[in-house]
Structures are given as structure tokens and as C-alpha cells.
Amino acid sequence: MQGTNKEFKTSALVARLIRDYLKPYFPRILLAFLLMVIAAAMTAAFAKLIEPILDEVLNNKQRHLIWPMASAVFAAFAIRGLATYGHTLLMNKTGHEIIAQIQHELIEKYMSLDLVFFHQNTSGQLSSRIINDVTVMRNAVVDAMTGFGKNLMTLVFLVALMFYQDWVLSLIAFVALPFGAAFVVVISKKIRRVSGNIQGEIGHLSEVLIQIFQGIRQVKAYGQEKFEQKRAGERVDQLKRHAIKAVRLGTLSVPFNEALVGLAIMGVIVYGGFQIADGDMTTGQLMSFIAAFSLAYEPMKKLAKLNNALQMGLGASERVFEILDQQPQVVDQRGAKNVTLKKPDIVFQDVTFGYEDDGYALNGVSFTADKGKVTALVGPSGSGKTTCLNLIPRFYDLQGGSIELGGHDIAKIKLKSLRANIALVSQDITIFDDTVRANIAYGLQKTTEKDVIKAAKAAAAHEFIVDMPDGYDTRLGENGVKLSGGQRQRLSIARAILRNAPILLLDEATSALDNESEKLIQKSLEKFRKGRTVVVIAHRLSTVKDADKIVVLNEGRVVEEGAHDALMKQNDGIYTTMYQAGLKE
Numbered sequence: 276m277q278g279t280n281k282e283f284k285t286s287a288l289v290a291r292l293i294r295d296y297l298k299p300y301f302p303r304i305l306l307a308f309l310l311m312v313i314a315a316a317m318t319a320a321f322a323k324l325i326e327p328i329l330d331e332v333l334n335n336k337q338r339h340l341i342w343p344m345a346s347a348v349f350a351a352f353a354i355r356g357l358a359t360y361g362h363t364l365l366m367n368k369t370g371h372e373i374i375a376q377i378q379h380e381l382i383e384k385y386m387s388l389d390l391v392f393f394h395q396n397t398s399g400q401l402s403s404r405i406i407n408d409v410t411v412m413r414n415a416v417v418d419a420m421t422g423f424g425k426n427l428m429t430l431v432f433l434v435a436l437m438f439y440q441d442w443v444l445s446l447i448a449f450v451a452l453p454f455g456a457a458f459v460v461v462i463s464k465k466i467r468r469v470s471g472n473i474q475g476e477i478g479h480l481s482e483v484l485i486q487i488f489q490g491i492r493q494v495k496a497y498g499q500e501k502f503e504q505k506r507a508g509e510r511v512d513q514l515k516r517h518a519i520k521a522v523r524l525g526t527l528s529v530p531f532n533e534a535l536v537g538l539a540i541m542g543v544i545v546y547g548g549f550q551i552a553d554g555d556m557t558t559g560q561l562m563s564f565i566a567a568f569s570l571a572y573e574p575m576k577k578l579a580k581l582n583n584a585l586q587m588g589l590g591a592s593e594r595v596f597e598i599l600d601q602q603p604q605v606v607d608q609r610g611a612k613n614v615t616l617k618k619p620d621i622v623f624q625d626v627t628f629g630y631e632d633d634g635y636a637l638n639g640v641s642f643t644a645d646k647g648k649v650t651a652l653v654g655p656s657g658s659g660k661t662t663c664l665n666l667i668p669r670f671y672d673l674q675g676g677s678i679e680l681g682g683h684d685i686a687k688i689k690l691k692s693l694r695a696n697i698a699l700v701s702q703d704i705t706i707f708d709d710t711v712r713a714n715i716a717y718g719l720q721k722t723t724e725k726d727v728i729k730a731a732k733a734a735a736a737h738e739f740i741v742d743m744p745d746g747y748d749t750r751l752g753e754n755g756v757k758l759s760g761g762q763r764q765r766l767s768i769a770r771a772i773l774r775n776a777p778i779l780l781l782d783e784a785t786s787a788l789d790n791e792s793e794k795l796i797q798k799s800l801e802k803f804r805k806g807r808t809v810v811v812i813a814h815r816l817s818t819v820k821d822a823d824k825i826v827v828l829n830e831g832r833v834v835e836e837g838a839h840d841a842l843m844k845q846n847d848g849i850y851t852t853m854y855q856a857g858l859k860e
């Protein structure tokens with residue numbers, strides 16, 4: 276992620292999770308904790324019951340205690356089962372609700388961020404945050420919420436029982452504990468770092484895959500299957516290496532802890548053995564103690580393991596919070612107004628802009644697109660035509676100069692209002708996975724069938740639409756795969772026309788059309804442009820020639836400006852040269 280590079284502290288992360296997400300669930304969590312206490316108490320009760328069962332029932336052969344003791348054991352397990360069911364359900368539900376909330380927030384954040392952010396981060400990385408990171412968080416949150424309370428509680432009860440039974444034995448048993456704890460602390464940091472690497476690597480992998488799927492035609496045409504397979508395969512291997520490292524770190528605690536526990540039990544048996552031999556302790560007491568210690572070992576192990584999941588989860592939350600903390604750069608300025616434009620002209624004044632810090636895409640660009648007229652932008656590829664159009668709806672903010680629409684500085688218009696005044700057909704058209712009608716009416720709440728058809732007719736799209744199996748109800752596949760390039764362009768022009776905005780921006784919107792369709796659209800735009808301001812980027816002579824004004828760009832500067840005939844008078848002008856070459860970029 277670019278832009279932010281802050282390291283979150285564990286305590287800050289946890290505090291934020293609690294403050295922003297856990298707080299509303301406190302009553303429910305409290306209830307779950309209560310159930311955990313009950314479940315833990317039942318585990319301790321079972322360990323405690325071993326003493327009378329061994330000493331009274333089995334050793335002293337007290338017949339009348341057989342049924343009550345056996346029933347007590349059953350009751351302890353039954354109650355523990357019910358309490359576990361209750362707290363597991365409550366905590367899991369809470370965990371899933373919190374995670375869904377975080378996903379909603381991420382989506383909302385993505386929608387609010389501007390194009391700069393989306394250029395800096397690939398779609399693979401961004402979707403990975405919502406899907407993979409949040410899944411890791413979900414596991415951590417759910418595991419932590421169910422596992423942490425339950426195991427800690429069980430541990431507390433069992434340890435209390437052990438100290439109650441014999442504090443010397445307990446001290447012997449727990450002398451190794453600080454070493455185990457120190458180990459957990461050391462390993463935690465490493466696990467968190469590896470977790471970050473794994474999540475990043477998953478992002479890279481999806482990035483590569485998305486690229487391959489989108490460009491599959493090129494991959495096949497250029498015979499690059501093996502090359503792409505290797506490229507994606509390298510990411511898979513890299514991911515594998517990180518994942519194995521995480522497992523190695525996570526399991527490192529096992530041999531260490533086992534040895535510590537073996538040592539502890541050894542000490543308990545030696546000390547307890549001598550105590551029993553001296554008659555200071557009964558077999559039942561020692562067995563009950565060992566049972567409690569063995570039962571305590573399980574939650575201890577789980578807590579150590581839980582720590583792994585928790586560290587992974589914290590690593591993931593760090594990445595998720597990083598996104599949630601991003602601020603869009605293009606935002607409404609203070610005092611920005613809603614504006615309804617009527618026949619606005621578009622005035623570029625000394626506009627300077629660069630996508631990256633190095634170099635300008637536009638350098639002091641000034642021109643006017645007159646109201647009710649068609650202005651054509653022409654120039655070689657990379658001269659800044661698309662950039663000019665991108666700046667009008669404020670996809671990016673200017674670095675210098677100003678753009679005014681009908682006398683209003685675009686920086687002082689509310690973004691939503693500004694964009695509602697503009698219909699844009701961009702170079703990269705997206706057809707959404709929906710019906711033809713919905714695609715044309717995209718972004719409009721209220722439209723009539725009549726208007727949709729009218730727009731489709733104006734865009735020369737009506738005929739091919741009614742030829743489709745379900746007409747306007749035909750579903751268009753992912754990214755409009757069922758349509759030809761020209762059909763996609765006509766749909767997007769219909770979409771722009773239906774928007775009925777006073778400003779129409781067309782970025783090579785007719786490049787994939789045959790001459791026939793282009794003429795049709797040209798004609799309807801002729802009618803359409805009345806009362807509107809149209810800026811077109813085109814590389815067809817016919818489109819450009821008929822424009823009211825032509826602005827010629829070169830290397831981010833306006834080099835020539837005027838109507839076709841005037842420009843043609845400059846013999847060695849860029850326009851003349853381009854025109855003679857057929858005006859193709």
C-alpha cells in the first residue's frame with residue numbers, strides 16, 4: 276500500500292478493535308463469559324470429583340456414594356456441554372457480525388476513494404483485503420472470542436483448584452511456565468510479520484491471475500501460456516514458502532512446551548510420590564492434582580496456539596485498518612455548491628497536471644469549448660487528450676490553473692452535482708453484468724422505457740438490441756463478452772445520451788464503429804448537441820472535420836486551435852500533417 280506506512284502497535288490495534296467493533300456487543304459478550312465461567316467450573320469440578328471417587332468410592336468402598344458420585348460426573352459434563360454450546364454460538368455470531376461490518380466498511384471506503392488510489396493499488400491487492408485479510412481476521416476474532424475466554428477461564432479454575440489442593444505441588448508444576456510464556460512473546464512478533472507476507476503474497480497471486488484472465492486472448496495469440504504459467508507458478512511457490520515458514524514458527528512451540536510439561540509432571544510425581552510414601556497425601560489427592568494439571572495443559576496449549584491465530588489476525592487487521600484510514604484526495608471543498616448547469620461553456624485556463632510527481636501530462640493548457648458546440652481534441656497518442664477529459668469531472672485535482680463550467684470553478688462545485696452535469700463515454704467501456712436496459716439506464720433512478728429506446732436509437736443501438744434473444748431484457752455477460760467492440764460503444768453512447776446532461780464528453784467513443792454506424796451517431800449527436808456542450812476525442816477525419824472547433828494537443832500543450840479550414844491553412848502545422856496522414860494517432 277502506498278501512501279501510508281505506519282506501523283500499528285498491538286495494543287493500539289486491540290484497543291481499536293474493541294472500541295470500534297466490540298463495544299456494542301458487550302452485553303452479549305458478558306452473557307457468553309458467564310456461560311464460559313460455568314463451563315470452566317464444571318471442568319474443575321470434574322477434576323475435584325476424582326479425589327472422593329478414588330479415595331472414598333474406590334479405595335474405601337463406600338457403596339452409598341457410587342450413584343451420587345457417578346451422577347455428579349454426568350451432571351458436570353452435561354452442564355459443560357450446554358454452556359459450551361451457548362457461549363460458542365453467541366461468540367461466533369458476534370464475530371461474524373463484526374467481520375461483515377468491517378467488510379461493509381471496506382466496500383464503502385473503496386467507493387469513496389478516488390482514481391489516484393485505484394491507480395496506485397491493483398484490483399488483486401484490493402479485493403484480497405476484503406476477502407483474504409478479512410477471513411484471517413474472522414478466524415482470529417472468532418477464535419479469540421470463543422477460545423480466549425473459555426480457555427483462560429478453565430485455566431483459572433483449574434489452577435485455583437491446584438493451589439487449593441497443594442500449593443507446593445502447584446509451584447513445582449508451574450515453575451516452567453515463565454519460560455513457556457517468554458517463548459510465546461518472542462515467537463508472536465515473527466508470526467505476525469510472516470502473516471503480513473502471506474496476505475501480501477495472496478494479493479500478488481490474485482493480481483497475476485486477474486491479469487492473465489483478462490488478457491487470455493493475448494496470452495493465447497502470442498503463445499505465452501507457458502510463460503504465464505511460470506509467472507503465476509512463481510507466486511504460488513513464494514506463497515508456499517511463506518506459509519511453510521508460518522507453520523514452522525507456529526509449531527516450534529510444541530517440542531518446547533512438551534518438554535516443559537514433561538519436566539513439570541516429573542517433578543510432581545517425585546514430590547507427590549515421596550509425600551504418599553510418607554503418608555502425608557492420599558493417592559486420590561495426587562491423582563486429582565495430576566488430573567487438574569493435565570486438564571489445565573490443554574487450555575494452556577490452546578492459548579499458545581490461539582496466540583498464533585491472534586497474531587495472524589492482528590497482521591491482517593493492520594492491513595485492513597490501513598485501507599479504512601485512507602482519505603480520498605478529491606473531496607468537496609468547504610462551501611462547495613450544488614449547481615445545475617444550463618448550456619455551459621468549458622474553459623481551461625493554464626491547466627497544469629501530472630499523474631506522477633515526475634513530469635507533467637498537461638502543461639499550461641488553455642482553451643474554451645463553447646456552449647452548444649462540438650469541440651474536438653486531436654493530437655498524437657499520449658499528448659494529453661484523455662487527461663483533459665478526466666479533469667473535467669474532477670477524477671483528479673489540478674496542480675495549477677482552473678477549469679470553469681459556465682462560469683463555475685469545478686473545484687467549488689460539489690462532486691456529486693458536478694458529475695451529474697456530465698455524461699462521459701470513456702476509452703475503456705464497462706458493460707455491467709445486467710440487462711441491456713439496466714446497462715443503458717445505469718446510474719439513473721427513474722427512466723421510462725420510451726426514453727431508453729430513444730437513447731438507444733440515437734446511439735444506433737436499437738436495431739441490434741431488438742435482434743437479441745430477449746431484446747432490452749437480454750442479460751449481458753461479465754464485462755459484456757457477448758458484445759462486439761462496436762456494440763459496446765453504442766451501448767455506452769446510449770447510456771451517456773440518456774443521462775441528458777448538459778456536458779457530453781466522448782473519448783474515442785466511435786473508434787470501433789463502421790462508417791455507417793458512425794454516420795448515424797454523428798447525425799443524432801448533431802441534434803443532441805443543441806443546448807449542450809460536447810467535447811470529442813476522435814481520430815476519424817469525418818468526426819473532427821465537422822467539429823465547430825479543433826484543439827490540437829502535443830506533449831501536454833495546446834499547439835493549434837481553430838476550425839478545420841483555418842487549421843489547414845497552416846501548411847507545416849501538426850494538424851495539417853496529421854490530417855494528411857489520415858489523422859490516426
Ligand SMILES: Nc1ncnc2c1ncn2[C@@H]1O[C@H](COP(=O)(O)OP(=O)(O)O)[C@@H](O)[C@H]1O
Pocket residue numbers: 394630631636654655656657658659660661662663
Ligand atoms: N493513470 C496514469 N498514470 C500515469 N501516467 C498516465 C496515466 N494516464 C496517462 N498517463 C500519461 O499521461 C500522458 C497523457 O496521456 P493521455 O491523456 O492518456 O494521452 P492521450 O489520450 O492523448 O493518448 C501520457 O504521457 C501518459 O503516459
Ligand SMILES: [Mg+2]
Pocket residue numbers: 660661662702
Ligand atoms: Mg486517450
